[in-house]
Amino acid sequence: MSLANEWDIERIEKRAAEAGVEIEIKQFVRGNSAVTEIEMLVSERQVSLVVIGLRVRSRVGKLLLGSVAQDILLSVPCPVLAVKAA
Numbered sequence: 041m042s043l044a045n046e047w048d049i050e051r052i053e054k055r056a057a058e059a060g061v062e063i064e065i066k067q068f069v070r071g072n073s074a075v076t077e078i079e080m081l082v083s084e085r086q087v088s089l090v091v092i093g094l095r096v097r098s099r100v101g102k103l104l105l106g107s108v109a110q111d112i113l114l115s116v117p118c119p120v121l122a123v124k125a126a
Contacts, residue, residue, distance in 0.1 A: 094124045
């Protein structure tokens with residue numbers, strides 16, 4: 041999995057600002073799983089909502105690789121909004 045590049049981050053920040061939405065983008069490279077990082081952030085910062093993006097994968101792909109989104113949905117103690125790409 042690759043980290044978002046600066047252009048992606050700037051584009052996201054610009055769109056959020058135009059919509060009047062306050063956001064904070066963090067990228068961690070600490071060796072933890074995405075689920076573990078999100079769980080830690082939710083508990084440390086008293087997060088009220090987690091928004092995640094979903095991508096289409098085949099049934100076999102889901103079976104072999106598991107689903108980070110599913111793990112987040114099941115393990116994070118706050119509401120999770122899952123958004124799929126257009």
